Amino acid sequence: MHRNKASYQITPATAGILKTRILNxxxxxxxxxxxxNNGYPSPYSGYECLVAAGAHRIVACDTPDPLLALQEAHAQQPDWLFGHICYDLKNILEPKLSSAHPAIHGFPLLQFFVPETVCYIDSGQTTLTIETTADPDNIYKEIQAASDTIDTSGIPQLSFTxxxxxxxxxDTIETLRRHIADGDCYEINYCTTGTAHHMGLDTLAVFHALNTISPAPFAAYYRLHNRYMMCASPERYLRKEGNTVLSQPIKGTARRDNDPLKDEEIKAALAADIKERAENVMITDLVRNDLAHCCRTGSIAVDELFGIYTFPQVHQMISTISGTLRSDATFARAIRTSFPMGSMTGAPKHKVMQLIDRYETTRRELFSGTIGYITPGGDMDLNVIIRSLFYNSATGILSRSTGGAITYDSKPQSEWEEMRLKAWALERIFM
Structure with a gap:
């Protein structure tokens, strides 16, 4: 498909307003x-903002092997692809797994689309580029004419059940600790889902409020007809650039404090916390093992272990693992060997996914799946869908899922408090 392409000079000072105009x-x-990306500095950030609007072609991949179908669709017609993979793709990657609970929102298991128009702001926030089947100058004029504000005053007050x-x-945390004591697993990510109901929710206003309160480097606003996601994720699942793949799992969370001195104490305590470090190193090892199935022998490296990063609501412990893809490995192969991401499952992965389905009360769907993009050249960047709200405008159901990693050293009351801290960061928008 032929795209017309044009670039326009901008400045970092005006990039924020421009992003709002593009969103509108x-x-x-x-x-x-x-x-x-919300302006987070990173050597791995390819774009400050990336937007795909309209679907020229859908790659639904409703086949026995959706990842292979996705790879073949891209190989036959190399182009931009934007889309998502639901957590429940695990049932195809691991045929002995299943999902017992009904879906709340009904997102397709895996769906990508070739957009009509792609807009992106470079990481330096100096250039807006528009690639489109239409006239890029006309698109640029439409963007400049769009509103530079989003009204959040109409967001309703809602209570989640x-x-x-x-x-x-x-009690469930105690049960999971017994599984760990019995040797069934070492660590398990356990989550719970809250729901609310409101017909006619202004999802754009909700995303803007969320992105203002909790700006994150992997934020996303996603729409598939009547299904929406508003995401404030701080976590990268998988990035591919050339023959290098990279994953940055998060394990380890601590609250922020308004007192700067107290906040630094909390941050230092997180860095030294034995339980949090144990969680993090277990997932780092799991990711190393996952990537080893698609990377050259000896190329896996832990670029950073136990890095502490600060976000508006929490401090997080993040590690970075990279590897060099084998010559025969594709982006689909890298996904196949590492999905679902270990930070949202635990270890060993197959067993904990069975326990997750047994003890959680709802199907995860898009939560703990991924959204992102694949470039025409076959590079990609995919996030971990956490800190997110999901909405179906046909049913009026709004949901959020939150939780944490459980180890034998977990204190159930502390795990409850961590889950509620993450839930409050989403629910406060409706208070």
Missing amino acids: WAAPYSILAFLD DPMSRDMYI
Whole structure:
């Protein structure tokens, strides 16, 4: 497909307003993906903002092997692809797994689309580039004419209900600790889902509020007709550039404090916390093992272990693992060997995914799956879908899922408090 391409000079000072204009311009499209880095400095950030609007072609991949179908579709017609993979793709990657719970929102298992128009702001925030089947100058004029504000005053007050009470949650944590003591697993990611109901929710306003309160480097606003996701994820799942793949799992969370001195104490305590470091190193080893199935022998490296990064709501412990792909390995192979991401499962992965389905009360769907993009050249960047809200405008159901990693040293009350801290960061928008 031929695209017309043009670039326009911008400045970092005006990039924020421009992103709002682009979001308002793209919002009427029934299929769109808005990916925002929110100005976080990183040697791995390819774009400050990347937007895909309108679907020229859908790659639904409703086949026995969706990842192979995705790879073949890209190979036959190399182009931009934007889309998502639901957590429940695990059932195809591991045929002995299943998902017992019904879906709440009904996102397709795996779906990507070739966009009509792609807009991106470079990481230095000096250039806006528009690639489109239409006239890029006309698109640019439409963007400049769009509003530079998003009204959040109409967001309703909502209360979320969760089938998992505090006592039930703590009892489940104790049960999972017994599984660990019995040798069934070493670490398990356990989550619970809260729901609310409101017809006619302004999802754009909700995303803007979330992205303002909790700006994150892998934020996303995603629409597939009547299904929406508003995401404030700080976590990268998998990046491919050339023959290098890289993953940055998060394991280890601590709250922020308004007192700068206290906040630094909390940050230092997270860095030294034995339990959090144990969680992190287990997932780092799991990711190393996953990538070893698609990378050259001896190329796997831990570029950073136990890095502490600060976000508006929390401090996080993040490690970085990279490797060099084998000559015969594709982007689909890299996904196949590492999905779902270990930070959202635990170890050993196959066993904990069985336990997750047994003890969680809802199907994860898009939560703990991934959204991102594949370039025409076959590079990609995919996030981990956490800190997110999901909405179906046909049913009016709004949901959020939160939780944490459980080890034998986990204190059930502390795990409850961590889960509620993450839930509050999402629910506060509706208070």
